[in-house]
Amino acid sequence: MQQAMVIMNPSSGKAEARDYIRAAEEVLQGAGYQVTVQETAGEGDATAFCLQACAECYDLVVAIGGDGTLHETMNGLADQQHRPTLGIVPMGTVNDFARALQIPLVPEEAIQSLASPRTRRVDMGRLNDRLFVNVVAAGSLAGSLSSVSSEDKSRLGFLAYLKEGIKELASNTAHTLTITHDGEIWEGSSPLFIAALTNSVGGFEKLAPTAAVDDGLLHCFIVKDLHLLNSVTVSISLLLGNLRNHKDIIYFTAKEVSVRSTEQVQTNVDGEQGPPLPISLSTIPRHIQVVVPED
Numbered sequence: 685m686q687q688a689m690v691i692m693n694p695s696s697g698k699a700e701a702r703d704y705i706r707a708a709e710e711v712l713q714g715a716g717y718q719v720t721v722q723e724t725a726g727e728g729d730a731t732a733f734c735l736q737a738c739a740e741c742y743d744l745v746v747a748i749g750g751d752g753t754l755h756e757t758m759n760g761l762a763d764q765q766h767r768p769t770l771g772i773v774p775m776g777t778v779n780d781f782a783r784a785l786q787i788p789l790v791p792e793e794a795i796q797s798l799a800s801p802r803t804r805r806v807d808m809g810r811l812n813d814r815l816f817v818n819v820v821a822a823g824s825l826a827g828s829l830s831s832v833s834s835e836d837k838s839r840l841g842f843l844a845y846l847k848e849g850i851k852e853l854a855s856n857t858a859h860t861l862t863i864t865h866d867g868e869i870w871e872g873s874s875p876l877f878i879a880a881l882t883n884s885v886g887g888f889e890k891l892a893p894t895a896a897v898d899d900g901l902l903h904c905f906i907v908k909d910l911h912l913l914n915s916v917t918v919s920i921s922l923l924l925g926n927l928r929n930h931k932d933i934i935y936f937t938a939k940e941v942s943v944r945s946t947e948q949v950q951t952n953v954d955g956e957q958g959p960p961l962p963i964s965l966s967t968i969p970r971h972i973q974v975v976v977p978e979d
């Protein structure tokens with residue numbers, strides 16, 4: 685019999701994940717799996733459970749939680765020889781990875797699609813010595829995005845990030861960043877650098893509309909010194925899915941990028957606070973197999 689481990693974060697989103705365990709077990713048992721449920725109690729648990737699933741050669745690991753739970757679960761798959769297929773039931777407030785893979789955001793529907801026979805191989809990102817699934821941001825704006833409260837995320841979604849971002853822009857802080865990729869070096873003042881693996885960032889699916897989950901590329905945006913006034917035109921370009929063509933944005937794709945600064949600069953990784961600069965980023969093409977809904 686095939687083995688499935690369900691890793692569930694009871695605190696994700698509106699703290700309703702526990703209510704869906706029974707339904708997930710039923711669908712997986714119906715699909716022929718013997719199911720083990722593991723509930724996280726805090727940071728690091730999802731990674732530890734996933735490492736156990738790799739070591740014990742589970743066939744499937746299902747993450748029930750938000751992007752943070754998914755980030756931790758996928759870090760357990762990093763350099764393992766046996767990597768189970770991944771199933772996702774999005775329960776967070778943003779759920780970027782699920783959006784990028786067209787996994788339903790309604791938990792009941794996502795649970796039904798766990799029995800889908802369709803899978804996709806997707807890229808992972810590497811940041812220094814850990815993995816990321818969706819996006820890395822660096823700069824003064826990235827630091828402020830880490831401070832968006834869960835309450836605001838639940839209430840306002842993407843607008844919560846915009847609210848924090850505008851507050852930060854008003855204080856007009858930018859750092860000197862040195863960004864190296866493919867033998868090219870950019871150095872200048874910037875409030876924000878973004879490297880996205882998928883088209884969905886902060887719940888907003890038009891940031892990098894050309895990014896595919898399996899193109900092996902980091903889609904990078906350098907926001908040149910931004911003032912409140914031109915931030916309006918940048919926001920409009922963002923809404924139109926045309927950010928990469930804005931005159932104050934430098935857009936490029938790369939397989940490897942490094943970002944450093946002589947100043948103390950914060951990062952945000954998959955929506956949570958990351959390590960300070962310097963960082964080295966790269967892609968691990970088609971590293972993970974994910975269950976996706978049937979067409």
Ligand SMILES: Nc1ncnc2c1ncn2[C@@H]1O[C@H](COP(=O)(O)OP(=O)(O)OP(=O)(O)O)[C@@H](O)[C@H]1O
Nearest residue numbers: 695696697724725726727750751752753776777778
């Ligand atoms: N039982 C628990 N109680 C409180 N926090 C937990 C528990 N289990 C895990 N965590 C923490 O929850 C965080 C991940 O939350 P997750 O991202 O899944 O939900 P979210 O923040 O509501 O969603 P999103 O990232 O989409 O906004 C991790 O930092 C993890 O350490």
